Amino acid sequence: xxxxxxxCSAWKAEHDRPVYTLSATCPECGASAINSAPAPxxxxxxxxxxxxxxxxxxxx
Ligand SMILES: [Zn+2]
Numbered sequence: 001x002x003x004x005x006x007x008c009s010a011w012k013a014e015h016d017r018p019v020y021t022l023s024a025t026c027p028e029c030g031a032s033a034i035n036s037a038p039a040p041x042x043x044x045x046x047x048x049x050x051x052x053x054x055x056x057x058x059x060x
Contacts, residue, residue: 006033009053
């Protein structure tokens with residue numbers, strides 16, 4: 001069973017904890033919301049996902 005729950009892709013930069021949502025964007029900061037199944041960020045590169053999120057927003 002696949003879940004549609006997504007997590008704010010920029011939560012590490014924008015929030016104190018992951019922000020989960022069912023929509024395509026974070027309800028709190030407006031960043032892209034990504035599938036929460038895979039690890040949403042690389043602990044060794046805490047801003048990598050944030051940079052990728054910005055690129056995704058630029059394409060949208
Ligand atoms: Zn957010």
